[in-house]
Amino acid sequence: MPVPDSIFSGSIPENYDRYMVPLIFEPYAADVARRAAALEPRRVLETAAGTGVVPRFLLPLLPAGSAYVATDLSAPMLDYAASVLPDPRLRWQTADAQDLPFHDDAFDLVLCQFGAMFFPDRIRAYREARRVLEPDGRFVFAVWDAIERNDFADEVGHALAAMFPADPPRFMARTPHGYHDVALIEREVRDAGFTTVTIDTVTAQSVAPSALVAATAYCQGTPLRGEIEARDPSALAEATVRAAAAIAARFGDGEVRGRIQAHVVTASG
Template sequence: MAVAYEQYLVPVVFRPFAENLAAKAAALRPGRVLELAAGTGALTSKLLAAAPSAEVTATDLNEAMVAFGAARVPAAVWRQADAQRLPFADGAFDLVVCQFGVMFFADRVAAFAEVRRVLGAGGRFLFNTWGPLDTHGFEVALQAGLERAFPVDPPRFLATGPHGYADPAVVVADLTAAGFSVEEEQKLTLEGRAPSVADLATGYLTGTPVRAAVGERGDGPEVRAAVVEEMTARLGPGPGTAPMMAYVFCAAA
């Protein structure tokens, strides 16, 4: 999954937002940075380039992702960690960042409280979360492909997972409940560019939890063919472009 995610999805879907988040992080002039849900290091590498004097510790719950990320971005310190039980001392960092990970935290208020605990006085929590599914052109096409392949019981992971934390008022309320003061809330739309729509479909079907949802329903070559055909009908064979909307938050401890 890590290889497919890095090869097919990171350049198209995640790198544009990583560049934006890294630039915002660098403007805060951090010394000690903790990254949560770092995955394969899409944001990690951009952080190190944008803020070369910062000490970056990258974490992920998935040990395979940590191993892959450590090999890909060795300049960061990598550790396996649960965001709800961070293995770091109080006040150990002055910036915590997270790219498209907070929506997967089982208890977001508890995780945010842990983030606040490991931040020093005046520290910042900078992160992004996807907007509603219908604001992400690539994933609208993917969902249509899944519904074509499984007309009776299509996977709903996209709506409930990546796009399941898309109300900024709820995010702000959770941050406030954890003791944060929200300094910035930005609605950001960037354009993704996929050289090959078929490869993008492969990335989603093999490099994300969509893989498990499809497998539960009977994976096979006909599923990929149906998804690719529907995505191609909507986006073209490639290069294909689509808008992607997210919310970016910066909160102070």
Template sequence: MSSTTPNFAAGVAEGYDRLMFPIFFQPYAAEAAARLSGLRAGHLLETAAGTGAVTAALVAALPGTVAITATDLNQPMLDRAALRLPPGRVTLRQADAQQLPFPDDSFDALVCQFGLMFMDKPAALREAFRVLAPGAPLLLSVWSGLDRNPIPGILQQAVAEQFPDDPPLFMARTPHGHGDIPALTAAMESAGFAGIVAERVTLPCRAKSARHAAMAICQGTPLRAEIEARGTAGLDAVTAFAAQRLAQVLAGGAMDEPVEAPMEAILLTAAKPG
């Protein structure tokens, strides 16, 4: 396990699923599934499946002739995923993407949405290469920086302002700290992948309200633990301050009005030479 990998206990997994899923993950899940919809048979592997955003989209997009195995390091995340998936359609398995428990050349496609930033990239990419069959595609999604993602950027800045001597910087450091395209493509090349294409994809980021978005970032991610560990300001107070700042910027100060801004991720595609 990488030192950056968070531990999503059951309570965090529930909040992550309920709050983060519809705002940030579902739009890119649909995008990933659409890009893999040409797969009509074989066996697809998903790593860092989380609470099943991509998994559910794949089930909707792919025929039953494609077997789907979805893995995650954290069992509570898979437990949440199981609640939205049709029984028997997907094999859910706890597994470390850096040490996959599968034979060489055993999958016909592999997808990993917003998981690579939590891993030792060379190890995870070597494992992806190993378990893919020759000619099989790889699809990765990685967030761009906070400067290209206004909603989490505004919220991260507002939280940091509450702790000027020791700002909690989870969002800047981890989800949005690994969008270096040359570094990502070099790591994929080093693992053996060919035909690498990196594309910046912008989609709408919509939340029911500034309050809802602030809850998602401050209480539905490991940023919550960083806030609570500092102990100098209550979690609810920090969340409320961040929500107020977001409402001021995007909703004319209205805390319970919908907020929307662009969000950007990098989609990387490649293949194992066949």
């Protein structure tokens, strides 16, 4: 399978936004935006905002006069996001979700889409979300279900395990898909002080114009790239091709469609 030079172009934020966002993040950004808009918030904080996919869906649904603060630890991610989505209601700010630089009761909604899995201390981050929420505010966040319930990620993982049998790159299974136990999630959210917790498991469809695009998303648009290159700096193209072949073997040539599944959590109190 030939690999176009274009898959190696662009910064990490650009590749993340070009490949990963439409592949797996947009369906859940739309879902989270609908949930958020139903609450009619006027002061919104998002943590781990990445390249800003949630505000693209949520800002058009917010009441007039609303304010939105989108934060992330990565300044390059936020710089890219700001270039894609300039909006006077939206402020981009570098911040740690575990140590938020905001006053108590500053927001009526806190959002986090697919960031909690990366927090070194999740309960601390959840406590910070509760602290900056007004008493009747809501905390809405999404995390991925197990990798076995996310088709393309699972196929990529198997392909790379076959390529590096002595030391398989496990980033996807270990981190993005490593925090999927709903009982653990609810317990940690309650340990942070929230008294009402609901968890919905949401299944959606991941669509890519080709298996190569799907494979490129994972091998080029995530920290999986670093794990591949750490094992063999020259192996990125071969890894991408192998991952694409694995996806194509299961889902066919041309446009590919696979299941994605995540948990969406709403907490209050």
